[in-house]
Amino acid sequence: MNALLLILLAAAPGELASQVKSKLSDAAVQRGTFEQSKQVKGFKRPLKSSGSYVVTKGEGVQWNTLKPFPSELSVKADEISSKQNGAEVFRLDAKSEPTVRVITQLLFSLLAGDLAALESQFAATGEVGADRWSINLQPKSDGLKKVFASIALEGDRSVRSVWLKEQNGDSTTITLVPEGQP
Amino acid sequence: MWTGGLKVETDLLSLLPSDERDQAADEVLRHLSDSASRSVVVLITGPTEADSMDAADRFAGALKLDRLQRLAGPRADVSALDELLPFRDRLLTSGQMNRLADAAPEELEQLALMQLQQPMSQRLGEFRDDPLQLFPEFLRERAQSTRVRPKGNHLVVDGSVLLRYQLTGAAFALDGVAHLATAIELAKAGLPANVKVLAAGVPLFAEAAAVQANAEVSTVGFGSLAAIMLIMFFAFRSPRPLLLVVLSVGMGVATGLSVCVLIFGKVHLMTLVFGAGLVGVAEDYGIHYFASRQAQPARDRRELLRHLTPGLFMAMLTSVAGYVMLAIAPMPGLRQVAVFSSGGLAGAFLTVLAWFPYLDRGEVKSTRFATAWAATRSKWPSLSRKALAIGVLVTTVVTFIGVSRLSALDDIRALQSSPPALIDAQRIIAATIGLPSPAQFFIVRGDDEAQRLEREEALTLKLQRLAKEGVLTGHEAVSSWVPSPARQEAQRALFTRTRDAVISRLADELDDAPGPRVESTLLTVDTLLATSLGEALRPLWLKDASVVLVHAPKRDRLDELGALSSLPGVRFVDRTADLSSVMRRWRVGMTELLLAGYTVIFLALFSRFRGRAWRALLPTAVASGLALATVGFLGEPLTLFHVLALWLLLGMGVDYGIFLLEHSADQGEAWLAVGLGAVSTLLSFGLLAVSTTPAIHAFGVTLGVGVTLVWLLSPLSQQKHP
Numbered sequence: 001m002n003a004l005l006l007i008l009l010a011a012a013p014g015e016l017a018s019q020v021k022s023k024l025s026d027a028a029v030q031r032g033t034f035e036q037s038k039q040v041k042g043f044k045r046p047l048k049s050s051g052s053y054v055v056t057k058g059e060g061v062q063w064n065t066l067k068p069f070p071s072e073l074s075v076k077a078d079e080i081s082s083k084q085n086g087a088e089v090f091r092l093d094a095k096s097e098p099t100v101r102v103i104t105q106l107l108f109s110l111l112a113g114d115l116a117a118l119e120s121q122f123a124a125t126g127e128v129g130a131d132r133w134s135i136n137l138q139p140k141s142d143g144l145k146k147v148f149a150s151i152a153l154e155g156d157r158s159v160r161s162v163w164l165k166e167q168n169g170d171s172t173t174i175t176l177v178p179e180g181q182p
Numbered sequence: 183m184w185t186g187g188l189k190v191e192t193d194l195l196s197l198l199p200s201d202e203r204d205q206a207a208d209e210v211l212r213h214l215s216d217s218a219s220r221s222v223v224v225l226i227t228g229p230t231e232a233d234s235m236d237a238a239d240r241f242a243g244a245l246k247l248d249r250l251q252r253l254a255g256p257r258a259d260v261s262a263l264d265e266l267l268p269f270r271d272r273l274l275t276s277g278q279m280n281r282l283a284d285a286a287p288e289e290l291e292q293l294a295l296m297q298l299q300q301p302m303s304q305r306l307g308e309f310r311d312d313p314l315q316l317f318p319e320f321l322r323e324r325a326q327s328t329r330v331r332p333k334g335n336h337l338v339v340d341g342s343v344l345l346r347y348q349l350t351g352a353a354f355a356l357d358g359v360a361h362l363a364t365a366i367e368l369a370k371a372g373l374p375a376n377v378k379v380l381a382a383g384v385p386l387f388a389e390a391a392a393v394q395a396n397a398e399v400s401t402v403g404f405g406s407l408a409a410i411m412l413i414m415f416f417a418f419r420s421p422r423p424l425l426l427v428v429l430s431v432g433m434g435v436a437t438g439l440s441v442c443v444l445i446f447g448k449v450h451l452m453t454l455v456f457g458a459g460l461v462g463v464a465e466d467y468g469i470h471y472f473a474s475r476q477a478q479p480a481r482d483r484r485e486l487l488r489h490l491t492p493g494l495f496m497a498m499l500t501s502v503a504g505y506v507m508l509a510i511a512p513m514p515g516l517r518q519v520a521v522f523s524s525g526g527l528a529g530a531f532l533t534v535l536a537w538f539p540y541l542d543r544g545e546v547k548s549t550r551f552a553t554a555w556a557a558t559r560s561k562w563p564s565l566s567r568k569a570l571a572i573g574v575l576v577t578t579v580v581t582f583i584g585v586s587r588l589s590a591l592d593d594i595r596a597l598q599s600s601p602p603a604l605i606d607a608q609r610i611i612a613a614t615i616g617l618p619s620p621a622q623f624f625i626v627r628g629d630d631e632a633q634r635l636e637r638e639e640a641l642t643l644k645l646q647r648l649a650k651e652g653v654l655t656g657h658e659a660v661s662s663w664v665p666s667p668a669r670q671e672a673q674r675a676l677f678t679r680t681r682d683a684v685i686s687r688l689a690d691e692l693d694d695a696p697g698p699r700v701e702s703t704l705l706t707v708d709t710l711l712a713t714s715l716g717e718a719l720r721p722l723w724l725k726d727a728s729v730v731l732v733h734a735p736k737r738d739r740l741d742e743l744g745a746l747s748s749l750p751g752v753r754f755v756d757r758t759a760d761l762s763s764v765m766r767r768w769r770v771g772m773t774e775l776l777l778a779g780y781t782v783i784f785l786a787l788f789s790r791f792r793g794r795a796w797r798a799l800l801p802t803a804v805a806s807g808l809a810l811a812t813v814g815f816l817g818e819p820l821t822l823f824h825v826l827a828l829w830l831l832l833g834m835g836v837d838y839g840i841f842l843l844e845h846s847a848d849q850g851e852a853w854l855a856v857g858l859g860a861v862s863t864l865l866s867f868g869l870l871a872v873s874t875t876p877a878i879h880a881f882g883v884t885l886g887v888g889v890t891l892v893w894l895l896s897p898l899s900q901q902k903h904p
Contacts, residue, residue: 168306
């Protein structure tokens with residue numbers, strides 16, 4: 001088992017990506033519910049929230065928080081915007097802020113488990129089993145290193161959990177429950 | 183004087199008048215052009231961003247040129263962020279001010295939590311210091327003045343990579359060789375074919391202008407010199423007249439250059455192009471001397487020269503007078519041309535006077551060419567007063583028709599003649615990376631720093647509104663980073679109230695506060711300018727005025743920007759419009775003055791020729807009218823430079839009349855001298871018409887047509903042979 005793990009860890013980057021890809025379903029649209037627990041530095045307890053999500057391949061992510069209070073986050077390739085009670089509170093587009101694309105691409109790739117895309121920004125190590133897989137990501141560029149300490153992904157036919165550890169001391173755990181995959 | 187090497191200036195703008203109204207505007211322009219005149223930017227675009235980065239690295243490695251220094255890639259924006267962090271409670275956007283002003287505490291709390299719960303939200307600093315993350319939003323908004331973003335070691339904009347270079351040390355040696363363009367082409371040659379390279383910057387324009395002018399100086403200079411030598415050879419068939427005339431011209435040019443360097447310290451390229459044209463005028467005196475010698479071989483040459491001197495002197499004086507009028511226009515470049523040419527003519531004249539009698543020993547043989555030419559004078563009709571009157575009437579009508587077709591052009595942009603590819607590259611790069619307009623900007627004044635900043639804020643508020651209407655795309659101002667003290671206080675109060683409201687509502691959820699807060703102090707301009715971010719803003723903050731730059735102002739809506747001059751302490755500077763209006767004023771003024779010029783020249787002629795003076799002046803007047811009409815018939819627009827050329831024509835054309843009047847008894851040799859002089863002037867100044875620099879071209883056309891006409895018309899107005 002240990003030997004197998006070593007072999008998997010040593011696998012060439014492209015191989016890991018294609019192995020993970022082979023496990024993932026290729027549905028164009030994935031819906032589900034999420035639970036998020038975020039430990040923010042300075043807070044005594046983690047902040048918990050839950051709601052629903054839609055990931056549309058190549059188009060965007062819709063992140064609708066329902067609890068503790070409703071808000072909507074819409075992420076497209078060139079734009080991030082959020083609404084609260086139907087009123088827009090925030091909008092960033094790539095036209096005025098080109099770095100928006102870095103953020104949107106990262107979120108797309110994380111929620112879709114697109115390891116091939118992630119490997120351009122992160123060094124990936126991981127384990128691919130019969131049903132489940134887990135990946136650990138270390139940022140490569142100085143820019144991302146300033147933000148993320150590390151990222152971990154876990155999943156089966158789709159991404160099931162995302163774990164983000166930030167340099168500022170915050171950490172976030174997101175658990176996804178895709179529709180029809182209890 | 184010559185040991186230091188000749189300094190040559192190429193900036194066409196230096197030919198133009200300095201701002202007549204505002205010294206601060208001049209200082210701003212100097213600042214802007216100082217930094218701009220050294221900077222070269224290269225935009226490299228590959229199929230993908232990664233390709234662009236790869237190509238940029240290869241390009242930067244291959245671009246090798248002395249004194250061209252690559253500027254560090256990304257700016258140290260992170261350290262600037264740290265430097266401003268202590269002042270964040272004083273830095274809000276106007277959007278935040280509106281939003282926070284009357285938000286209820288529970289709304290603010292929800293907003294803070296919502297931001298935290300959204301995935302990928304970035305938190306800067308401690309939560310309790312800025313729970314709504316107002317500072318990152320402020321930075322984001324301010325960063326929008328440019329779309330260039332650092333990425334690793336590169337500056338990236340829309341998938342392209344930007345390389346910045348600076349010329350170090352003294353100005354570039356402009357020797358007519360395209361060093362910079364060639365180096366860029368070579369570096370580009372090593373890149374894959376699907377990579378696009380655009381380069382822009384003042385040094386490239388200056389170099390292109392130098393290469394072009396250098397070619398023109400050679401064409402005009404060598405062309406006219408060769409023509410003169412050929413004519414001299416045919417007319418005199420002897421090396422001595424040829425060598426001596428070339429000597430007088432050479433002495434003239436050397437005198438002109440020396441006087442120029444003495445007075446101005448450097449010589450403008452346009453002066454050199456003009457200087458080449460001077461060759462065609464300065465030789466007149468020598469030719470006149472030899473034509474007279476040839477006609478009267480027996481006469482003692484010193485005695486002959488004494489006899490010629492008053493006429494030559496008068497001719498030189500009228501020419502110099504024409505050039506001096508150029509110096510009246512408030513254009514430093516034209517002053518140089520005037521000084522150069524006046525000095526040159528005087529030098530050539532004095533050479534003839536002082537050296538010719540000593541160097542010109544032996545006789546000047548008559549040649550068949552010279553005799554045949556001189557003989558044509560007798561066949562050339564001289565018109566009766568009645569016939570002249572009819573002729574003048576007819577040409578006046580023709581002149582009116584031609585002049586009525588003229589349309590004036592005073593737009594300074596029309597004077598530029600840079601290669602279109604370079605202009606395109608400049609335009610694309612400016613639009614891509616967001617360069618401020620170099621010709622339109624605001625100057626803001628105030629009694630102290632606080633008032634100046636307040637006035638800037640009043641202005642930028644209006645500019646933001648106009649930007650929403652599309653009049654401009656953005657602005658740059660020091661007050662964007664350093665609000666006025668009053669505004670800082672208001673923002674600090676709002677920021678503190680907002681922060682404390684959120685923190686107190688979340689008190690149960692949060693760790694205990696680490697201790698009492700340190701109050702922030704006033705952010706001053708000096709503090710900002712000392713940061714790495716402030717470095718770029720330093721040119722905007724002058725001793726007693728500050729500058730607000732605008733991005734991509736719409737040309738047809740500049741009057742809306744101009745209307746903002748009504749704000750206290752604010753002045754809109756539209757350099758393009760200012761210069762164009764100066765050009766127009768001088769075009770009209772110099773045209774009106776031309777009449778006065780004719781009067782002065784007439785009085786000078788009258789003092790020597792009395793009742794015959796008009797005969798020397800009339801051909802020039804008629805030729806000037808017809809030259810102007812020709813410009814109209816050619817469909818070319820009338821510029822200040824056409825009018826200035828008419829001044830030169832007055833100065834030179836009268837010479838021919840003088841020479842012919844001086845020899846009224848037998849005009850054969852004078853006719854030869856006038857003919858030789860006219861043909862060589864024609865060849866030198868006429869060659870200026872091939873110039874692609876519109877100003878020089880205008881001189882060439884006007885003088886080419888004018889000189890030809892004066893030459894052909896001059897005999898007509900002479901008294902009939904007895």
